[in-house]
Amino acid sequence: GSGKSTFMNVLGARGIPIPDSIDIYHLKHEIEASEMTALEAVLSVDEERNRLQAEVDQLSEQMTDESLDDEDSEAISDRLTELYERLDDMDAATAEVRARSILSGLTFSDHMMNKKTKEFSGGWRMRIALARALFIQPTLLLLDEPTNHLDMEAVVWLEDYLSRWKKILLMISHSQEFMNEVCTNIIDLTNRKLEYYAGNYDTYVRTKAEKEENQMKRYNWEQEQIKHMKEYIAKFGHGSAKLARQAQSKEKTLAKMVRDGLTEKVEHESIGDFKFPNPEALPPPVLMFQNVSFGYPNSPLLYSGVEMGLDLDSRVALVGANGTGKTTLLKLITGDLVPVAGNVRPHSKLRIARFSQHFVDVLDLTKAPLEYFRSLFGTKSVEEVRSYLGRYGISGDVQTQVMGQLSDGQKSRVVFAYMAQQNAHMLLLDEPTNHLDMESIDALARAINNFSGGMLLVSHDMRLISQVAKEIWLVENQSIKVYQGEISDFKMRVRKQLKLADKEPKTSE
8 A cells, every 4th residue: 555556557657767778568467368378478579579679770770870979889789789689589489488488487287378368267367477578578577466376386486587587677575585585675665755775675674674773763862852952942041141042042953953854753554463353162173074086077186085184273384286276175165165075074163264365255345344344243333343444454544445446455454354253263364465565464474373263374475384384285196295394395395396496695786
């Protein structure tokens, strides 16, 4: 809600002066559903190729101008070299190999690359759009939450790919691990001001904390000085001539301090403090899978003979390659899907609350949060409902805005508020951090750790997993196994599977 996406939209639309030589690609939408295959969609860069060729023609004509000085001539020559390299990259002889490599990194199989874009879900078409943006290699690439809709394998690949990006990359991200690996600089947008920090995310956090500590010291010193001066002026302003002169001097000093600008107090916006009410105890096991098998019609089995159980003390992170059935498992637990063999046995009194990546599955987007929750709570007053929503960072005008107009982060908070009122025994969280900022992710982690019920988490956010998961379950080969190791170990396993080289730490330039 601070305006990050708006700022990026302004950049993408050249709402501020940007040199014409800097071409911009702003990834905003998924690729259009059409008859084109995924591979063809990535390769269909005729518009970009034509734009580059037009710039080559224009610069080549400028090079014939005899009035050009050496400096301008060298700059044009350098730009032409860069443009020729870009056009070579789009040459049919090499383009397909590069496009396939990018799609493969984003976990497209050869079969999927040859599927029509209209056969993919919105999340997969967004991956195709991301692949196209990477293929084009613009001078300035704008990405808004690029890891959303990606599984961990694709996130690890993208992290490695962007860490070696040779051009300008500006991205909005909530992932600490991702920013630490990719970013050399951080821009903080607070109160409509941009502040620049050198280094990765961890360096930014340390530097900002030190800066705010020093700012508060200055603020407190100034306020103490102002207090003493005001007290002196009030006490001696009408005293003897000598004291009155001293009071006038302090009055001038005070006026100068105000005129020069006082240090602002450090204010942190309240993001609310998420809370999931603790349920009554249930005897274990609260949920059992007995020899469960499942597959979609006309497709191979995703699960075969799965045996597992969840209790109120379960804190499980579910990981695995895309398409192995992580979200499917959540739907089997909730009863939205039924096994083709075996049984899913929940306790008769088990209440489950689920966070879905698709808000429309949970919320009535035509209503405002206040209206929606008043209908849920029934007897509670407007003030009580407002107070309840405020605990989840849904405050002020946001409470009366139609939910369809809220940011995705605000919608996420509404879903958490909705989950909390269900008083569930078990939380099923499917990519809950996709639209949350870092502070909200930490608030969610605290809420989970203070919750006495069970939790099953599907996430690519390694920081959240490390904060809340006691066990990591790996989905592969139609089964679910306990992974022996930390989430950082699993990430290294993925890197080795992807044959990614070890990298040097990022440094600011």
